[in-house]
Amino acid sequence: MLPASERTLNGYRSYSPLHAQALRAFLALVPGHGHAAATAVMRAVNLGDFGKALRLVDESHARLLDDRRTLQAVEAALRDLAPVPREGGETFVGPLARSLGLRPATLRAWEKAGLISPVRDPGTGYRIYSASDVRDARLIHQLRRGGHLLEQIAPLIARIHSAGGIGPLASTVDDWHGRLSAQGRSMLRGATALNLYLDLLDGEGGQTGSSAKPGRWATASAR
Incomplete structure (x- = not known):
């Protein structure tokens, strides 16, 4: 040096x-x-x-x-996000896709992009979406409807996870x-x-x- x-x-x-x-x-x-x-x-x-x-x-x-x-x-x-209701349990790809008005292939594409990470049932191999996975899927769906690209959504989801939720993330933006x-x-x-x-x-x-x-x-x- x-x-x-x-x-x-x-x-x-x-x-x-x-x-x-x-x-x-x-x-x-x-x-x-x-x-x-x-x-x-x-x-x-x-x-x-x-x-x-x-x-x-x-x-x-x-x-x-x-x-x-x-x-x-x-x-x-964050400006485009509406409140997301608290989810109460686990679900599978079909019910989640129907609740969002999406095709299951769309959820699988989001998983491939690293936006959501459902676990697999060890017996059946089916995807199991936890309450936090469902929340993330709803957020992604909102942002996609708002015109945001997947590569723009990925850092937001990562920040939400690291901050512990949308509220804590919003409060840290000024510090950021x-x-x-x-x-x-x-x-x-x-x-x-x-x-x-x-x-x-x-x-x-x-x-x-x-x-x-x-x-x-x-x-x-x-x-």
Whole structure:
């Protein structure tokens, strides 16, 4: 994560302002990108592979954008949801399909997409839908009628499961917004610190453009 250091005559490492800024850049990258990604970025920079370093940063930003899109989809889906009555027991694919006005094949397609997961009766092999499965099926049916795609519904169902229900999920949406905003700000701070480090590398004689070759810091890091 740091460029190679020079050694004094008695063998002690000698660190410069360049090393200090490398450490600042790493510590600034961690909150927004995570420890593993921040480590990979700094290693790439110090090996002179600036294209890889920037690609890793871009990938983190792309994941954040995906998270924002997921949140938008969840919010839109929550607005479309009507109250779902509490279910009282287990049922089979035929009765559930009839109650929803669907074909059994539709329920099986939702299962294949990972949206619902009924268990199988060990004796007959029939699908058994629990009360939570029935609730999920009703929610999926509502969202499908509202025009939502299965790939848009999947993260909502997953979030409902992790939150423990629709009510808890709705109450955490604001916190979700806050976490994504905080991560975005952290990424900005990390980018600023990383750019300062790249400027210092340029001042040391390296070139951090897209066509740059590994310079003396990369060569030193390999020793």
